[in-house]
Amino acid sequence: MTLVAHDRIDSVLDAAQDVLTRRAGSQVQIDDPEDLGGSGRSTVVRFRVADNPVSLDRTVVVKAFDDNSEAGQVLREIASYRYATALPTVSRPGPQLLASDLDTRILVLTDLGSGRGMLDQLASSDIDDIHRGVSAWGQALGRMHAATYGGEDDFQALLRVSGRGGVGPRDVADDPVFAGIGGEASESVRRADEVAAEVGVDVPDEFRRVLDSGLTLFDEGRFRAFSPSDVGPDNILINDDGVQFMDYEWGAFRDATLDVAYALTTFPAALSDQGVAHQVELESALVDAWRSEAGPLWPALNDDTTLGNLLLTPRTLWTWLGTYWMLESDTSGHDWALHTSDPRVVTARWADLAVAADAMAGGDVVESVAGVAHDVQRALQRLWFE
CATH class of the missing domain: 3.30.200.20 (Phosphorylase Kinase; domain 1)
Incomplete structure (x- = not known):
């Protein structure tokens, strides 16, 4: 504090x-x-x-x-x-x-009260306790997305009304400081060659297209809904009313899969030892809980293969951005849950991404992500730990 x-x-x-x-x-x-x-x-x-x-x-x-x-x-x-x-x-x-x-x-x-932070919940030695927290997190995301789908015009109107002093939506969108994490992600993709060179891996064109597809989710996407943007465990309080998301400094409308993938990317680092052993199960619990709320609105999410492909793209982008921050960017001032200065966390994210891609049905995109994820994990292991 x-x-x-x-x-x-x-x-x-x-x-x-x-x-x-x-x-x-x-x-x-x-x-x-x-x-x-x-x-x-x-x-x-x-x-x-x-x-x-x-x-x-x-x-x-x-x-x-x-x-x-x-x-x-x-x-x-x-x-x-x-x-x-x-x-x-x-x-x-x-x-x-x-x-x-x-x-x-x-x-x-x-005042939401003291409650319990999601970080504390994930650090529990009780796997059932962790499971309840992760499921509640997914449900809260789904409720928020389902309730705000189609509300972007209302949000833009509030930006206009709130900006009575000459600051309006165009100012917010055009100034890079207000691009938030989307601007940071775009920069990380633009400098992909630098990141790849420092890690010592080749990044094929198919993988670059995955990163580019991830960037479009900020401005386009089939599942646009409101997001506080930083929906990682650091910004979640659990009280008597359930999961509460804190800190709306970068609130915006964007594709909802960005939020789910952000959760999948950021929560493993906070898990207890017992939680790590059940990580894949917990990932499924979070996604299923989100889908239980958002699925009725977006039937395409009910197909496991479709949903897996939808989440792989933003998860790849988040993993890439976290690595860029670690290697190439001035990280002063970053307080996103995605940001870390711990090389073990960055390396583990690539391992998790590889596991997720390996578990999916084949295809050029999945194979490209899996191949790069394995290559980067091994390269970072050599770079930092050998």
């Missing part, structure tokens, strides 16, 4: 109190700050609501971006929370937005 200076917390308290008061139309007072950390770009603090003229909970959580944060980045998070808050309760993926202000870069959210 990042410790925040008292003067910073005091300024966050004053700004949040003002935002809540304007939102409520009468004075709201908050106190008893509890520092919840933040991403480095933001401060997150829990406050007790001392004077409550409206129907607020006893506590709220305030997220305050620093002065160096771009207005468009704050806009995207405000619009994402507004969009998610308007969903039916059962489909809502995380906390509700109570109030916000783009000028002061403040968001006031409902």
Whole structure:
């Protein structure tokens, strides 16, 4: 947890109190700050609501971006929370937005409580406990995707409304800082030759086409739905209401398979020893739970071969991006669950990708992914561990 200076917390308290008061139309007072950390770009603090003229909970959580944060980045998070808050309760993926202000870069959210982090759940020595967590994760993703399919126009409208200060959707889309992980993925593919040369492997044209296909899922795809973007275990809280996704800074509409593949790529590193032994089973549990919610909307997902091929492409892209970050990119400031500085994790992801591809029916794409995955795993093993 990042410790925040008292003067910073005091300024966050004053700004949040003002935002809540304007939102409520009468004075709201908050106190008893509890520092919840933040991403480095933001401060997150829990406050007790001392004077409550409206129907607020006893506590709220305030997220305050620093002065160096771009207005468009704050806009995207405000619009994402507004969009998610308007969903039916059962489909809502995380906390509700109570109030916000783009000028002061403040968001006031409902407090989800302490709960249990998904990282703790995955580290359990009880395989049934891990299985429940992974299945709940998949179901929550499926509910969110099913509830938001077809809602992209509404989300774009919220971006326009939220950006009253001259910052709109075009600014968010055109500035590279707002491309988020999609921009990073595009850069990793553009520099594929550099990555391949450093690893010491050949990357055939068929494999490059898989990476290019993965990139199209950010702008196209058959299963476009809302995503907070970083849906890894680091950003998941489990409370009495189930799985809650945190942090909507890069919220966007994109193909839903990107989220499922992101989960498959990021959760194994957090598993206990017993969980690692059951990893393939847990992967199937996550995918099946997601499909149980999203399948009725998208019948194509009910075919195992089709679904396996759909998930292989984004999983390959995520594995590639994580390797690029490790080898070729300035990783300062990255706080994505996908990012790691541990060579064991990067190597294990290629091994997992190889296992997934080997288990699938043949074909040029599958064979290419399997071949490169095995080659990269062996090359990284030599590079880092021999």
